[in-house]
Amino acid sequence: MIREQPQIADIWVYLSGSPLFALVVTLAAYQLGNLLYQRTNKNPFANPVAIAVVLIALVLYLTDMPYQKYFEGAQFVHFLLGTATVALAVPIYKGFSILKTRLIPVTVALVCGGVVSVASAVGIATFMGADAAIIGALYPKSVTAPIAMGIAERLTVSPTLTAVFAVVTGILGAILGSFILNLLGMKAWWQRGFAMGVAAHGIGTSRAFSVHPEAGLYASLAMGMHGILGAILIPLLSLYIR
Amino acid sequence: MISGLVQILLWQGLGELVSHFLIPILPGPVLGLILLLVFLILKGHANSSLLAISDAFSQHLGLLFIPAAVGVILFLPQLKAHALAVITALVVSVVLTITTTAVILRLIAGKNSNDP
Numbered sequence: 001m002i003r004e005q006p007q008i009a010d011i012w013v014y015l016s017g018s019p020l021f022a023l024v025v026t027l028a029a030y031q032l033g034n035l036l037y038q039r040t041n042k043n044p045f046a047n048p049v050a051i052a053v054v055l056i057a058l059v060l061y062l063t064d065m066p067y068q069k070y071f072e073g074a075q076f077v078h079f080l081l082g083t084a085t086v087a088l089a090v091p092i093y094k095g096f097s098i099l100k101t102r103l104i105p106v107t108v109a110l111v112c113g114g115v116v117s118v119a120s121a122v123g124i125a126t127f128m129g130a131d132a133a134i135i136g137a138l139y140p141k142s143v144t145a146p147i148a149m150g151i152a153e154r155l156t157v158s159p160t161l162t163a164v165f166a167v168v169t170g171i172l173g174a175i176l177g178s179f180i181l182n183l184l185g186m187k188a189w190w191q192r193g194f195a196m197g198v199a200a201h202g203i204g205t206s207r208a209f210s211v212h213p214e215a216g217l218y219a220s221l222a223m224g225m226h227g228i229l230g231a232i233l234i235p236l237l238s239l240y241i242r
Numbered sequence: 243m244i245s246g247l248v249q250i251l252l253w254q255g256l257g258e259l260v261s262h263f264l265i266p267i268l269p270g271p272v273l274g275l276i277l278l279l280v281f282l283i284l285k286g287h288a289n290s291s292l293l294a295i296s297d298a299f300s301q302h303l304g305l306l307f308i309p310a311a312v313g314v315i316l317f318l319p320q321l322k323a324h325a326l327a328v329i330t331a332l333v334v335s336v337v338l339t340i341t342t343t344a345v346i347l348r349l350i351a352g353k354n355s356n357d358p
Contacts, residue, residue: 022309026305026308026309027305029308030302030304030305030308047304048304049304049305049307049308049311052305052308053308053311053312053314056308056312057312057314057315060312060315061315067312067313067315067316070309070312071309071312071313074308074309074312075309077305077306077308077309078306078307078309078310080299080306081271081306081307081310082254082270082271082274083247083250083251083254083271083299084299084300084303084306085269085271085272085274085275086250086253086254086257086271086274086275086278087250087295087296087299087300088275088296088299088300089253089274089275089276089278089279089282089296090278090282090288090292090293090296091296091300092275092279093279093282093283093288094288096283102351104350105347105350105351106347108346108350109342109343109344109346109347109350110343112342112343112346113339113340113342113343113346114339116335116338116339116342117335117336117338117339120331120334120335120338120339121331121332121334121335122331124327124330124331124334124335125324125327125328125331128324128326128327128330128331129324129327130324130327130328130331131320131324133320134320134321134324134327134328138331138332138335141332141335142335142336142339144303145303145304145307146271146303146306146307147269147271147272149307149310150269150271150272151269153269154267154268154269158313158317159310160310160311160313160314160316160317161314161317163307163310163311164311164314164317165328165332167307167311168332169332169335169336172332172333172336173336173339173340176333176336176337176340177340180337180340180341180344181340181344184341184344184345186344186348188348188351191344191347191348191351192344194343194347195340195343195344195347196340198339198340198343199336199339199340199343200336200340202300202303202304220300222343227272227275228272228275228276228279231268231269231272232268235267
């Protein structure tokens with residue numbers, strides 16, 4: 001019994017030192033989040049990423065593991081963000097083929113929506129006295145998280161805060177979207193979908209797909225176009241506002 | 243699927259090179275995305291392995307930003323101090339963004355119908 005304790009501790013030291021622990025925790029938490037999301041019929045409140053983040057934070061707290069050490073292992077998942085960003089070219093390409101004559105109206109709506117998104121978030125946070133780190137991370141929050149984090153690095157603000165704001169924005173958009181669009185009396189599915197994609201990127205797109213396939217297609221197109229235009233225009237916009 | 247992954251990684255590498263030497267304001271992966279998109283439009287179709295890998299990525303895109311998002315635990319005190327400002331900014335901004343985009347689309351596209 002007395003020799004048992006150090007042995008378990010040794011095993012723990014070995015396991016927590018290898019990337020395996022962080023990878024298993026990350027994937028298992030996501031798997032669990034996904035399961036809950038499917039079980040609740042894709043309720044936006046049961047967002048798999050939000051659930052996974054809470055679960056992992058809990059595990060790190062209980063095992064007394066510093067975040068830096070967790071990230072050393074989980075960076076292998078993190079690395080694929082860039083690859084996934086490049087892969088977004090394919091759904092955007094597919095989206096372009098359904099656009100035809102609508103390219104100009106959707107681009108104008110996208111630019112207006114994008115500017116309102118940045119200006120309102122940054123304006124309100126500044127007015128209410130948030131600090132510079134938070135305000136900076138709000139700029140790209142309506143852009144899909146992998147691209148938003150790339151923009152955050154260019155703006156020298158925290159990619160972590162940006163990712164969190166992006167996820168919360170997506171969840172809020174998915175929850176409030178249908179309600180707002182009904183209130184406005186929007187009837188065309190493609191217009192409803194596109195508005196969801198501009199404001200709430202991937203999470204809004206997933207919601208739009210579950211409401212109507214045409215809305216989903218336009219939402220994913222909006223998310224892709226917002227990603228590209230956001231990466232080009234948001235760094236310029238931030239220079240202008242600052 | 244592996245050949246699709248190789249293609250994506252090559253475009254990513256090309257994007258990183260262009261970002262490093264020519265257009266430092268844009269992140270490498272975004273340039274990789276733009277280059278691949280232009281390539282696909284010029285070529286006129288995407289091969290099946292590319293479709294397979296991009297489907298896999300977009301289905302589980304959320305998984306990939308979990309490691310970074312967990313970092314929120316380092317910002318908890320700061321977020322708590324500014325909780326009201328952050329929540330107000332996020333909620334109002336998303337409502338205004340959806341409203342602006344939808345209303346402008348309806349104004350420009352004219353007809354409020356499902357007809358193309």
